Amino acid sequence: MAGKKGTGLLLSLVLLIGLSLSGCGGNNSNNEVAPTGTQADSTAAPAASDKAVATEKTNELEQVELSLYLPGGPDKDVASVEQAINEYLKDKINATIKINQLSWDKPADKVNLMIQSGEVFDMVYTWNFMTNAAKGAYLPLEELLDTYAKETKAQINPAYLQAATVNGHLYAVPTEKELGQSVGFAFDKAIVDKYGFDVNSIKKLEDIEPMLKTIKEKEPAITPLFMNHTDSLNWFTVYPDSEDLDGSNEIPTLLDYKTMKVFNEYDTPEILARLKLIREWYKAGYINKNGATDKTELKDAVKSGKAWFTYGNMNPTSTNDWTRLAEKPMVIKTLLPVQVSTKSLQGSMLAISRTSKNPERAMMFMNLIHTDPVLYNLLTFGIEGKHYKKVGDNTVEFIPDSGYNSVSSWMIGNVLLNYLNKDEDPKRVQLYTDWNKNSKVSPVIGFVFDSTKVQSQIGALINITKQYKNTLYSGEKDPEPILKEMNSKLKAAGLDAVISEIQSQMDAFLAAK
Amino acid sequence: MEPVTNNEISRPTNIILHIIFIILSITCLLPIVLVFMISITDYDSIVLNGYQFIPEKLSLEAYAYIFKDYTVIVKAYGVSIFVTVAGTLLSVFISSLYAYPISRADFKYRGFFAFLIFFTMLFGGGLVPWYMVYTQVLDLKNSIWALIVPMLLSPFNVLIMKTYFQMSVPPALIEASKIDGAGELRTFFRIVFPLSLPVFATIGLFNTLHYWNDWFNSMIFITDTDLYSLQYLMYKMISQADYLSRNRALIQGSATELAKLPGETIRMAMALIGIGPIVLAYPFFQRYFIKGLTLGSIKG
Numbered sequence: 094m095a096g097k098k099g100t101g102l103l104l105s106l107v108l109l110i111g112l113s114l115s116g117c118g119g120n121n122s123n124n125e126v127a128p129t130g131t132q133a134d135s136t137a138a139p140a141a142s143d144k145a146v147a148t149e150k151t152n153e154l155e156q157v158e159l160s161l162y163l164p165g166g167p168d169k170d171v172a173s174v175e176q177a178i179n180e181y182l183k184d185k186i187n188a189t190i191k192i193n194q195l196s197w198d199k200p201a202d203k204v205n206l207m208i209q210s211g212e213v214f215d216m217v218y219t220w221n222f223m224t225n226a227a228k229g230a231y232l233p234l235e236e237l238l239d240t241y242a243k244e245t246k247a248q249i250n251p252a253y254l255q256a257a258t259v260n261g262h263l264y265a266v267p268t269e270k271e272l273g274q275s276v277g278f279a280f281d282k283a284i285v286d287k288y289g290f291d292v293n294s295i296k297k298l299e300d301i302e303p304m305l306k307t308i309k310e311k312e313p314a315i316t317p318l319f320m321n322h323t324d325s326l327n328w329f330t331v332y333p334d335s336e337d338l339d340g341s342n343e344i345p346t347l348l349d350y351k352t353m354k355v356f357n358e359y360d361t362p363e364i365l366a367r368l369k370l371i372r373e374w375y376k377a378g379y380i381n382k383n384g385a386t387d388k389t390e391l392k393d394a395v396k397s398g399k400a401w402f403t404y405g406n407m408n409p410t411s412t413n414d415w416t417r418l419a420e421k422p423m424v425i426k427t428l429l430p431v432q433v434s435t436k437s438l439q440g441s442m443l444a445i446s447r448t449s450k451n452p453e454r455a456m457m458f459m460n461l462i463h464t465d466p467v468l469y470n471l472l473t474f475g476i477e478g479k480h481y482k483k484v485g486d487n488t489v490e491f492i493p494d495s496g497y498n499s500v501s502s503w504m505i506g507n508v509l510l511n512y513l514n515k516d517e518d519p520k521r522v523q524l525y526t527d528w529n530k531n532s533k534v535s536p537v538i539g540f541v542f543d544s545t546k547v548q549s550q551i552g553a554l555i556n557i558t559k560q561y562k563n564t565l566y567s568g569e570k571d572p573e574p575i576l577k578e579m580n581s582k583l584k585a586a587g588l589d590a591v592i593s594e595i596q597s598q599m600d601a602f603l604a605a606k
Numbered sequence: 607m608e609p610v611t612n613n614e615i616s617r618p619t620n621i622i623l624h625i626i627f628i629i630l631s632i633t634c635l636l637p638i639v640l641v642f643m644i645s646i647t648d649y650d651s652i653v654l655n656g657y658q659f660i661p662e663k664l665s666l667e668a669y670a671y672i673f674k675d676y677t678v679i680v681k682a683y684g685v686s687i688f689v690t691v692a693g694t695l696l697s698v699f700i701s702s703l704y705a706y707p708i709s710r711a712d713f714k715y716r717g718f719f720a721f722l723i724f725f726t727m728l729f730g731g732g733l734v735p736w737y738m739v740y741t742q743v744l745d746l747k748n749s750i751w752a753l754i755v756p757m758l759l760s761p762f763n764v765l766i767m768k769t770y771f772q773m774s775v776p777p778a779l780i781e782a783s784k785i786d787g788a789g790e791l792r793t794f795f796r797i798v799f800p801l802s803l804p805v806f807a808t809i810g811l812f813n814t815l816h817y818w819n820d821w822f823n824s825m826i827f828i829t830d831t832d833l834y835s836l837q838y839l840m841y842k843m844i845s846q847a848d849y850l851s852r853n854r855a856l857i858q859g860s861a862t863e864l865a866k867l868p869g870e871t872i873r874m875a876m877a878l879i880g881i882g883p884i885v886l887a888y889p890f891f892q893r894y895f896i897k898g899l900t901l902g903s904i905k906g
Contacts, residue, residue: 167831169675193829198845203826210738389653397650494674 154187157451159458162204162217163504166194170496174475181468186457192472194499208446215449216459218504219265219442222257223541226264231444232452233262241453242266242460248507249463250529255539256438265442266459269507271525272532273433276328277407279415282422284308284315284401292426298329299370305379308401318374319400320384324391325566326371328405329428331363336434336535338542338595344554345583346592350536353603355596357588360580368565368572375568385567392418409528413518431532435541443505462506469510473502483512490515540602547594550587557582638881645669645874652870668871672879678831678839679879685750686818686836693754693817698810700758702802705767706794711777720768727761737826752827753835757816763809770805771798840876847872 168174171192179189193214195203201220208230225231238246245266246254253267278301280292288311290304305317320326335347338355345358358364374380381387394400396419403415407427415423445455461468474481474489475497481489489512491498502511509522518524544551561579565572615623644657648665655662673679707713708720730736736756746752775798783793799806824838834842 167829169678169831195829196842196846197849198825198842206734206737206826209734210741212741393649393653397653399654 154454156183156187156189157454158189158191159215159451159455160191160193161458162193162195162207162214163500164195164197164200164218164220165499165501165504166196168194168497168499170475170480173479174471174497177476178468178471181471182458182461185461185465185468186454188451188454188458190458192500211448213448213450214446215451215455216443216445219439219444222265222439222442222444223259226259226262226444227543230447231264232447232449233264234266234445234456235263237445237452237456238263238266241456242463245460245463252433252534252538253438256435257442258539259541265444266463267438267442268440268503268505269463269509270441270503271409271431271508272529272534273431273437274406274408275427275429275431276330276405277411277425277427278402278404279395279407279411279419279423279425280402281395281419282424284312285424292424295426295428297428298326298367302374305374306377309377309379312401314398315401316381316394316399317379317401319381319389319391319394320567321387321389321391321394322385322563324403324405325384325563326404327562327566330358331361331367332358333429336432336537337436338537338540338599339544339551339591342436344551344558344591345588346595348537348595348599353537353599355592355599357580357583357592359576359583365572365576368568368576371566371568372570372572373568380568382569385563385569395419395423396421409524410518410521413516417516431528432535433532433538434535435538438538441504464507464510466510469502469506470512473500473506473511481512484515485513488513488515488519537599537602540599542595542598544594547587547591550591553586554583554588554591557586638878641874641877645871645878647871649871665871668875671872672843672875678834679836681832682834682836682839685753685833689750689753689820689835690814690817693757694810694813696754697758697760697763697813697817698806701760701763701809702767702799702806704759705764706771706798708764709768709771709775710780723761723764727765740827747827748830748833749827750833753820753823753833754817756823757813757820760816763812767802767805767809770802774805775801837880840880844873844876 171194175190175192182188182190200218204217204220205225207214207217208225208228219225219231249267249269250272252272253269254263257263257265257267278292278295280290284290285292288304288307290307295301301318308315308317330347332347332349334350335358336350337346338348339346345360346355347358348355371380389399391400391403391405392415395403403419407425408414411427412423412425415425443459445452445459449455462472463469474491475495477483477489479492480495480497481491484490491514502508509525513519513521557579561575564570565575565579640657640659643659643661644652645668646664646666647658647661648663649667651658651662704719704723708716708723710716740752740756741747744755746755779797779801780793783797788796819837821835821838821841824833824835825841828834828838
C-alpha cells in the first residue's frame with residue numbers, strides 16, 4: 094500500500110509538470126482524465142494530451158472491462174464498435190467496454206432482475222430511477238464525480254444534478270440535452286400557407302378554433318382535429334402554473350405554484366369549461382368519431398393527409414423531427430414556457446451499479462462521454478465509413494442497414510458533442526442554448542414524492558383515471574355527468590389521502606429549503 | 607375400410623354437415639387471408655381506409671423490413687430448431703430417468719424423490735432466485751444452454767410418465783427380466799422403453815411445443831442477437847415497432863430509420879411468418895400425437 098501511494102505521488106508530480114509545461118488551455122475535448130488508484134492523484138488536475146504522460150498514466154491502471162446497459166437494439170454490428178472504442182480507450186483509461194443493449198421490450202424488468210439478483214455490472218441507463226435509487230441499487234456518486242469527472246461537473250447544468258439527487262445523494266449523471274419539455278403543435282406547412290394561418294398568434298389551445306372551422310369548411314378530406322387513444326387534448330393543461338407531483342404521472346394531483354397546495358385537477362371549474370369546449374368542437378364535427386380508441390399514429394395521420402397537425406411534447410429540434418417523421422414540411426408552435434421539473438430532468442441518466450467492481454473507471458468513462466467528442470460519436474454513431482459517412486465537417490449521413498443505429502444520443506453523454514445528422518437543423522447548438530435560456534425552472538426542483546405509503550391507492554386511482562380520461566377528452570359525451578362520476582370514484586378510491594400525503598411531504602420539503 | 611351401414615348418414619344431413627363445416631373452415635381461413643392482405647397493403651392506405659380484403663395499394667414494405675436482415679431470421683430459425691430438437695431429446699430422456707425409478711415399488715428412496723418433485727411443482731423460489739441460479743451459479747447468461755436447461759425437467763411431465771410406467775409396465779415383467787439376467791439399464795432400455803413408447807411420444811410432443819414457443823428465456827438471458835430464438839425475435843420486433851411509434855419524442859438522430867416503420871403491416875407480416883413453421887409442422891406432429899394418445903388409451 095505504501096509503495097502504491099509512493100508511485101501515486103510521483104505520478105501526480107509528473108502530471109503537474111506536464112500540466113505546467115503545456116498550460117491549462119482547452120477545457121474540454123482534449124482533456125485526459127486523471128488516473129485512479131490512490132488518494133494522492135485525486136489532486137492531480139486533468140493533464141494535457143502529452144503522449145508520454147498519457148502512457149505513463151495508463152500503465153498505472155490495470156486493464157478492466159466495464160459493462161454498459163442501454164435501451165434499444167441490440168444492434169448486429171455492436172462488436173466492431175466495441176472494438177473501436179476499446180482501442181481508443183486504451184490510451185485514455187485503459188478499459189474495455191461491453192455494450193449490452195436490452196431492446197425495447199421491458200428493459201426495466203430485465204434490469205430489475207439484475208439488480209435484485211445482485212448481478213455484477215457497471216453502468217446502467219436509469220429505468221425506475223426513484224425506486225431503484227431508494228432501494229440502494231446505485232452507487233452514490235458525489236465523490237466519484239468530484240474526483241474523476243471534474244469537467245463534467247463544471248459544464249453540466251446544476252439543475253440536472255439536483256434532479257438526480259435522492260435523500261441527499263447523487264445517484265446518476267443525467268444526459269446533457271435540452272432542459273425540460275414544452276407542449277405545442279406541429280402543423281402541415283402546406284395547409285398553413287394555403288390559408289394564411291398565423292400560428293404565432295396561438296397562445297393557448299382555444300386559439301386554434303378558427304383554424305379548425307376553416308379546415309372543416311374548406312378541406313372535407315381532412316379531420317380538423319385528429320386524436321387517437323394516446324394523443325388527446327390532455328396534453329394541454331388548463332393550469333399553466335402547476336406541476337404533476339405524484340410518482341406515477343397518471344393521477345390527478347397537481348401542485349399550484351402560487352399557493353403550493355396540491356389539488357385534484359378534475360375538480361375545478363376550469364377543467365369543466367375546457368371539456369365543454371372540446372364537446373362543442375366534437376359536436377361541430379371537428380373531431381374524429383372514435384378519437385378515444387383510434388390507434389392511428391398522429392405522424393401517420395399527417396403523412397397520409399388525414400390530419401393536418403400533431404400535438405404533444407416539443408423540444409428545440411421539433412421542427413426537424415416532425416418534418417422527418419411526417420415526411421412533409423412542418424411548422425412548430427410551442428405553447429407554454431418550457432417547464433423544467435424534476436421529472437423532465439430525470440428523463441435519461443446513467444448510473445453506476447452498487448455491484449460495480451470498478452466504479453472509478455466507470456466514472457472516468459462517463460466523464461469521457463460528456464467531454465470527448467471522438468468517443469461519444471463512436472458510441473452513438475458507430476465507425477466512420479462503416480456506419481455513417483461524413484458529408485460535411487461536422488455533418489454525417491447514416492449508412493442504411495449498417496447494423497449499428499440504436500444507441501441514440503439522448504440516452505447518454507452530452508448531446509451537443511454529437512455530429513449533426515444530415516437532416517438535422519444545422520443551428521442545433523444555438524437552438525438548444527436558446528431553449529435552455531428560455532426555460533422556466535420549477536420552484537420545487539429536487540422534490541421527489543415517496544409513494545410507498547399510498548401505493549395501493551395510487552394503483553386504484555390510475556385505473557380510474559385511465560378509464561375516464563380518453564372519453565372525457567374525446568368529446569364524445571357530455572362531460573358534466575362523467576366528471577361527477579369520475580370524481581366520486583376517485584374520492585372513494587382514496588384520492589384525498591394521496592393528496593394529503595403529497596402535501597405533507599411537500600410542506601416538509603419547503604420547510605427544509 | 608368398409609362403411610358400416612348403421613352408421614351411415616343420410617344424404618340431406620350429410621349436405622347440411624358439409625355446409626356447416628365449410629362455413630367453419632371459411633371462418634378459420636378468412637382471418638388468415640385478411641392478415642395476409644393487410645401485410646401486403648401500403649401503410650398509408652390502411653391509415654386512410656382501414657383494413658380491406660382487397661387493398662387499394664400494394665406494398666411489400668413490411669416484408670422488406672423484416673427480411674432486411676434475413677440472416678438474423680435464418681439464425682433465429684436455426685436456434686429455435688436446435689433448441690427444440692436438443693431440448694426435447696434431453697428433457698424426455700431426463701424426465702424418464704427420474705420417473706422410472708420412482709415408479710418402481712422396490713426403489714428404497716422412492717417416497718423421498720417423489721415428494722421432492724411434487725414439492726417443486728407446488729412451491730417455487732420465484733423469479734429472482736431462479737434467475738440467480740442460471741446466471742451466477744451456472745453462468746448461462748448469453749449461452750444457448752440458457753434456452754434448454756431451464757425447461758429440462760418439468761414435474762408435471764415426470765408425474766405423467768411415472769403414472770404411465772406404473773400402469774403399463776407390470777412389475778412381474780421387470781422381475782422376469784431380472785431373473786433372465788438383465789441389469790437395471792438393460793431392463794429400462796430394452797423392456798420398459800419399448801412398452802412405453804406412447805408416453806415418450808406424448809411427453810416429447812409437449813416438450814417440442816414448449817421449446818418451440820418459448821420466448822421468455824430468450825428475453826431474460828440473451829442479449830446476443832445470434833442466440834435469439836425465433837419467437838423472441840418476432841416478439842421483440844413487434845414490441846420495438848410499438849415502442850418507437852408510441853415514443854416519437856425519443857427518436858432522434860440515428861433511430862430515425864426505425865421511426866418510419868410501417869407498424870400495423872409489420873405486425874401482420876410477422877404473424878404470417880410465425881404461422882409458417884407451425885402450419886407445416888402441426889399436421890405432421892398431430893398424427894403422432896393422436897396415435898400416441900390412442901395407443902395409450904387402449905393399452906392403459
